Amino acid sequence: MKLEFDIASGDFSKAGRASSRIKKMLKQLQVDPKVIKRIVVAIYEAEVNVVAHSVGGKMLAEIDGTGIRVIVQDNGPGIEDIEKAMQEGYSTASKAVRNMGFGAGMGLPNINRNTDEFTIESELGVGTVLTFRNNF
Amino acid sequence: MTLTVTEEEVEMKVSELVEKFGLKVFSGESGLENEISGGYVSDLLSDVMGNSQEGQVWITLQTHQNVMAIASLKELAAVILVKGFEPEEDTTERSNEEGIPVLGTDKATFEMAGNLYITLT
Numbered sequence: 001m002k003l004e005f006d007i008a009s010g011d012f013s014k015a016g017r018a019s020s021r022i023k024k025m026l027k028q029l030q031v032d033p034k035v036i037k038r039i040v041v042a043i044y045e046a047e048v049n050v051v052a053h054s055v056g057g058k059m060l061a062e063i064d065g066t067g068i069r070v071i072v073q074d075n076g077p078g079i080e081d082i083e084k085a086m087q088e089g090y091s092t093a094s095k096a097v098r099n100m101g102f103g104a105g106m107g108l109p110n111i112n113r114n115t116d117e118f119t120i121e122s123e124l125g126v127g128t129v130l131t132f133r134n135n136f
Numbered sequence: 137m138t139l140t141v142t143e144e145e146v147e148m149k150v151s152e153l154v155e156k157f158g159l160k161v162f163s164g165e166s167g168l169e170n171e172i173s174g175g176y177v178s179d180l181l182s183d184v185m186g187n188s189q190e191g192q193v194w195i196t197l198q199t200h201q202n203v204m205a206i207a208s209l210k211e212l213a214a215v216i217l218v219k220g221f222e223p224e225e226d227t228t229e230r231s232n233e234e235g236i237p238v239l240g241t242d243k244a245t246f247e248m249a250g251n252l253y254i255t256l257t
Binding site: 012013015016019020023040043044045048066100101102104106109110113114125 | 179180181182183184186190196198200201202205206208209210235
């Protein structure tokens, strides 16, 4: 099963749409609630990252009998220093975004902590691709 | 700043909390019978996303609808807005859809959290 979502830059009102849909889907499939709880944290954080930091992108979720794999791809600007971005507390978010309670520098660490496999690739001027997977 | 209550000895419903502390009910009335498992206090959304637990009451001053996205994903019992803050319109809409009450108090976070902590432990 494949689900695809477009994620627009700057539109915080839509952040949570993909995670909410995927959560409902996994519940219907009677996936272990513990697995659902972890993956929705990762998906929500990935959505917010695309909204807050990129010029826009998309998310693809693939679900089969063994687990869920999520690919999040944006169209730039790319991350300058991935190692720093992965550090808890480091953020490049704008003041406006921080005032909403985002930009605490916990997004990528939350994704890392709540997934079984996680890779991040980024190229300046091109974009960022996150791939993560949780096993059922 | 975070404060977690995980004691589960005292069982309480959201409606009882509303009555006990004279909280305003802005929306999500269908969730007033939700059972409370504890509390979580934070205004950083990723902190709540990463660390809150199902059934907790979330005390915050954030009023926009992402609060409800998180409350829904984490299956929280209710949200309490402090210091007289009121939810934005799309927040109450989402609260009604999800059946997760948005409540309000004029108290500051410290006092509200202290009251909740004493009540639940």
